[in-house]
Amino acid sequence: MLFKQFDLNYDRPAVTKTETGMSKHGQRVLITLRKMIANGELPPGERVAEIPIAERLGVSRTPVRIAFRTLEQEGLLRKGDRRGYTVRAITPTEIADAIEVRGVLEGLAARLASERGISLPARSHLIECLSTGDALFSKGFLTDEDMETYHDFNMRFHNTIIEASRNVAIEDALSRNDHLPFASVSSIAFNRDDMTGEFRRFNFSHMQHHIIFDAIDNGQGARAEALMREHANAALRYTQILGPTQDMPDNFTVIEREDTA
Amino acid sequence: MLFKQFDLNYDRPAVTKTETGMSKHGQRVLITLRKMIANGELPPGERVAEIPIAERLGVSRTPVRIAFRTLEQEGLLRKGDRRGYTVRAITPTEIADAIEVRGVLEGLAARLASERGISLPARSHLIECLSTGDALFSKGFLTDEDMETYHDFNMRFHNTIIEASRNVAIEDALSRNDHLPFASVSSIAFNRDDMTGEFRRFNFSHMQHHIIFDAIDNGQGARAEALMREHANAALRYTQILGPTQDMPDNFTVIEREDTA
DNA sequence: CGTAATCAAATTGGATCCAATTTGGCAAGA
């Protein structure tokens, strides 16, 4: 997990995570390109060629070629008719679309988890996530560290329900959204200058978690589905914050999970 | 589009479609590997290495490497912990899961199309698809050529609704399913030895198309969504036909669209 | 002056070579 400002420079030497055993260059190129697209360093509509990118990142064309295909699959690049790729525009509308899709898919997961019943370990895990949140919000305020805690158990809460659905296709369908900024649970943003407002916002989200669990735990599939759909709208706020240029204001902090795939 | 038996051999010299301007080898390798996985020529769980596949297909390792990444994104391959890829098992359960996801996503598309209203050209296109079907079924029986016609307008009907939703994320989320056999509208199968039964089955599907259009055309979003979800279950039949070995009986004919991406 | 044709530069895809890492076997010692 990463805790950072949004507008940091991504040109750092990428020292982290050399222990994975995976190829160094390939992963780094992929992650770097994702971020360059996400923050507009590669403007939407811009044509990207292999050679300039390879030189810019200091690698050969091979890992760049691999990364381009992957980014095309992820929807971040679009291949032209004849030659080359262009950066796909990630507009607030597209993010809102992706959030709506996520709500529907996670709603399906919640309904299936309700109908099929969740395992005891999964249930315990969800309860643990809820308790962690209760402890957080019972203080009456939120710190920056609390936000990281929230981000962590929020992600686990959602992933647990997706697993509990026992429908592997849901995770596959969601994996595309995971690479769009702010369209998945793997990234949240909050305004450091309005922590009171953010407390109320995230507390509301947490209360939704409670009633979603209640619905699932009582086998109320339709209720769980509707609540989870509504819960996804909590992320719609980011489409209001982000302008057309995708500039995140300086007083916002972004927490996101480091992409691995 | 392709009209063929399911168990033909895919080792033919691949003469078709040289006019696309796209790379010959890369596309062919990708398509061939998809089919080899789909029909079990590469058994589930089997470890696939670059060199044997490259030699088997008569190309160098480069296009195979590209194809492996794409197939991993599509969910047909899974990469091992340390090295290599393994063929992901495509069980009837997984196909059923994917069909359920498709129903939910297309249901969302139908609801959005209802709520936002469809354009006049899209409406005309849907009506044209319905008329084509009416002409087909009014004969009282179906021929093999009719099935190809059905497959064609069925695909266009569904794609038109997805476009009419004006939510681009839906198409992205569905694109993964499109590569699973029988999980998308791009492939249908029918029993040549029971064309009477198939007539009734596809006629029912067509009637569903009618009421889905009616719901969309009247702005009944919830109804359209529910109907489209139910409509997806028509594909669930394939999970009954396909055994655990994914063997399609000889008396079944499969119509599927040639994969391009 | 405009249009078409040809040629050069750029870009992409495939093949091959090289380095790095892992896997598996074989041998030696406890």
Next chain:
DNA sequence: TCTTGCCAAATTGGATCCAATTTGATTACG
């Protein structure tokens, strides 16, 4: 006989080279 360590073979990823295709520009001709 079992375990451990080392070496070789295999596999993968990156870099470079080569071929094919496209773009665009310049020139020549109408």
